[in-house]
Amino acid sequence: MFFPKSLFLVLFDEDGVFKYLTTLFFLLSSVFFVRSLSRKKSLFINSYxxxxxxxxxxxxxxxxxxxxxxxxxxxxxxxxxxxxQEEITVHNLIPPDYHPFIYLVISLCCLVFFAFTNNRRYEALFWVTKKYLPSKKFLVIAFLLPLISWYNMEHFEVILSFLFCVYAFQLFKKFRSS
Incomplete structure (x- = not known):
């Protein structure tokens, strides 16, 4: 077998590589978003x-x-x-039986957000101009998120975190250069 199942399980374990990658991507996203804030932007955009x-x-x-x-x-x-899970977390207050449905709702919200905000006709619905939104390339990933969330939640989390990290980095780069 090309990729042993035991290695796969270790990588996606509770304290595995992908759990920490998810954390790293979300925390980097947070830093890039904060670094994108500027006095040149409106209060609404900075709040967003x-x-x-x-x-x-x-x-x-x-x-x-x-x-x-x-x-x-x-x-x-x-x-x-x-x-x-007897941890100091908020998300583990919800029983795991509901997690697939919650992930599906998050996936569909991302899909709707990325799809509609990348269409000039619907851009005004979200009150955020196109230059502050992810590119159309994110539509492909956003389209796949509902399928991934149903398959495996850890995969969903790492892909979602990567998606936001790239979005934050693109926003940071765009406004650092202007």
Whole structure:
């Protein structure tokens, strides 16, 4: 076999390579988004970018349980009872049976957002001008996200984090050069 299943499982394990890549991509996204903020932009655009930066930071730190295993932090007893993985996380308060549906909704929202914002006719729906939005290339990935989310949530997370990292980097580059 070209790629052993055991290696695949290790890479996508709870503390595996792809879990940390997901964290890295989301945290880098957050940094690039913050670095894209500027006084030249309107308050609305800066707020849009800052909200995305904060969401990426939150998701990135949630992925590694806010550093719980890295810094050997004990989960408070009250949280252990309501968190199905007994971690300091918000996303594990929701039972895993609902995760595929939540990921599917996130995927569809990304698809709608990337599809409609890349169409001049619908651009005004989101109140953000085209130059602040991801390129049409993201449509392909956004189109595949619902399928990926149904197949495997860890794959979904790493691809979504990479998608946002590239978007943030493109935004950063665009405004650093102007």
């Amino acid at each position: 970018i800052l909200i995305i930066a904060l969401v990426c930071f939150f998701i990135g730190t949630e992925e590694i349980s806010w550093g719980q295993r890295i810094f050997n932090i004990e989960t408070p007893e009250s949280l252990k009872h309501i968190n199905y």
